[in-house]
Amino acid sequence: xxxxxxxxxxxxxxxxxxxxxxxxxxxxxxxxxxxxxxxxxxxxxxxxxxxxxxxxxxxxxxxxxxxxxxxxxxxxxxxxxxxxxxxxxxxxxxxxxxxxxxxxxxxxxxxxxxxxxxxxxxxx
Amino acid sequence: xxxxxxxxxxxxxxxxxxxxxxxxxxxxxxxxxxxxxxxxxxxxxxxxxxxxxxxxxxxxxxxxxxxxxxxxxxxxxxxxxxxxxxxxxxxxxxxxxxxxxxxxxxxxxxxxxxxxxxxxxxxxxxxxxxxxxxxxxxxxxxxxxxxxxxxxxxxxxxxxxxxxxxxxxxxxxxxxxxxxxxxxxxxxxxxxxxxxxxxxxxxxxxxxxxxxxxxxxxxxx
Numbered sequence: 001x002x003x004x005x006x007x008x009x010x011x012x013x014x015x016x017x018x019x020x021x022x023x024x025x026x027x028x029x030x031x032x033x034x035x036x037x038x039x040x041x042x043x044x045x046x047x048x049x050x051x052x053x054x055x056x057x058x059x060x061x062x063x064x065x066x067x068x069x070x071x072x073x074x075x076x077x078x079x080x081x082x083x084x085x086x087x088x089x090x091x092x093x094x095x096x097x098x099x100x101x102x103x104x105x106x107x108x109x110x111x112x113x114x115x116x117x118x119x120x121x122x123x124x
Numbered sequence: 125x126x127x128x129x130x131x132x133x134x135x136x137x138x139x140x141x142x143x144x145x146x147x148x149x150x151x152x153x154x155x156x157x158x159x160x161x162x163x164x165x166x167x168x169x170x171x172x173x174x175x176x177x178x179x180x181x182x183x184x185x186x187x188x189x190x191x192x193x194x195x196x197x198x199x200x201x202x203x204x205x206x207x208x209x210x211x212x213x214x215x216x217x218x219x220x221x222x223x224x225x226x227x228x229x230x231x232x233x234x235x236x237x238x239x240x241x242x243x244x245x246x247x248x249x250x251x252x253x254x255x256x257x258x259x260x261x262x263x264x265x266x267x268x269x270x271x272x273x274x275x276x277x278x279x280x281x282x283x284x285x286x287x288x289x290x291x292x293x294x295x296x297x298x299x300x301x302x303x304x305x306x307x308x309x310x311x312x313x314x315x316x317x318x319x320x321x322x323x324x325x326x327x328x329x330x331x332x333x334x335x336x337x338x339x340x341x342x343x344x345x
Contacts, residue, residue, distance in 0.1 A: 002215060002247050009133040017129045038246050038276055085275040085309055095311045107129040114125060
């Protein structure tokens, strides 16, 4: 969909945090993406490669953690995991559910080098 | 060294959406975000909605398109304030665009603000604009199998409008299957068959929207 805009958001937040820590470079950016968003991993990596040069995250690895949908049944309070579009309670068959996880679009953490950090990039 | 960030990626959009929501609440404006593919009849449905509700509510429209102001002109020709946003290629509207458009409107004089999003069944679903409800329009010629192909938008809409219902006899559209897939994706969403340009079926849709607006007002009061 709009992975370019998403990656712009990722880079802005990563650089802001890195600058606050006086980092010299960003080695890894960890993001959590819910399966219910319309984000495609390949397009995300492509956009990251295209937009990161010239930023502190140039050459950094984008690590994507996918979050599977989980919901809570409104009828019987059971919580359960499900696919993208089949939220049906396995306990009572109810399909009025409150989504607990699955729509994440979040930056978890970054791995950075600080001034004087001469250690080469660690393997992921 | 690992440093915690813990921030939404669309942080900026979400913060601005929350600001929009506060602004709308301050002025008691109900905001409807209308999603559909190009040609499904978004503008015609908005015009039919205006015709049904203009005696009861003061209405304004924000039109989102990649280019041109033809839609805003159509709305204005009916004596309703309209602001055109040109995204210049972007496939969806974002909160800051809505804010800039809203700043040109007199919110104090508006009860219902209708946002016509860019014609697209994918991107607009992930962007909160500060609206009270997202609704989607599918037109009969697009086919009853669309919910299989674009499930997310059907799952997120509060109501589904089935437009161009008068063309049902000439298209191979299985209404029963369509309704059953929509229900499996989104049990709570009502389906309103309408023919926007003829005005058929608009009463039920307008009654639902009125119910939502009044519920917001009671909540605000």
